Amino acid sequence: MANSPEMRASDVDRDRVAAVLREHTAQGRITMDEFNERLEQLYKSRTYGELAKLTADLPDVDLRAHQAKAVGPAPAERAGMHPGMRAAWGAWAVASGINWVIWLIVSVTSADLVYPWPLWVMGPWGVILLMSTIFGSGPRRT
Incomplete structure (x- = not known):
């Protein structure tokens, strides 16, 4: 059954048009x-x-052709670690570093070596x- 102009569109249809609009913006057509006006x-x-009506003045874009040009997996996935796991390790490193800096400041200002609570x-x-890194599931392959 062909899609008539009066037929209701779904969220997937709107997302597809949004992707087309993003591509036209990236190519400099809009x-x-x-x-932003069209997206609204x-x-x-x-x-x-x-x-x-939102794309009537724009040429057709084959989004599948743009997805096929992808170079490969993200650097984190090439390294064998899930991007979420890399983010978790990054958060751990930042929090640990901040705690060690606080510990060092307290130790220096008190002129006494404080217990290494970090x-x-x-x-x-x-x-x-x-x-989680060792025994967790590896990167998902699709």
Whole structure:
């Protein structure tokens, strides 16, 4: 059954049109202001006819061709680690570093070596991350 202009559009249809508009913006056919205006109209649209008006003055774009040009997996996935796991390790490193700096400042200003309490912050968290990294599932292949 062909999609008539009066037929209701779904969220997937709106997302598809949004991707087309993003591609046209990237190629310089429409400005960011036009993109934002069309995007606002896009999410107010209810029918296929309203969606078609948003791209009527633009050439067709084959989004599948653009996806096929992808170079490969992200650097984190090439390294064999899930991007979420890399982010978790990054958060652990930042939090541990901040705690060690606070410990150092307290130790220096008190003129006494304070108990290394940051070990209690970074130790259990690090062990859990290490176990997740070693025994967790690897990057998902699609």
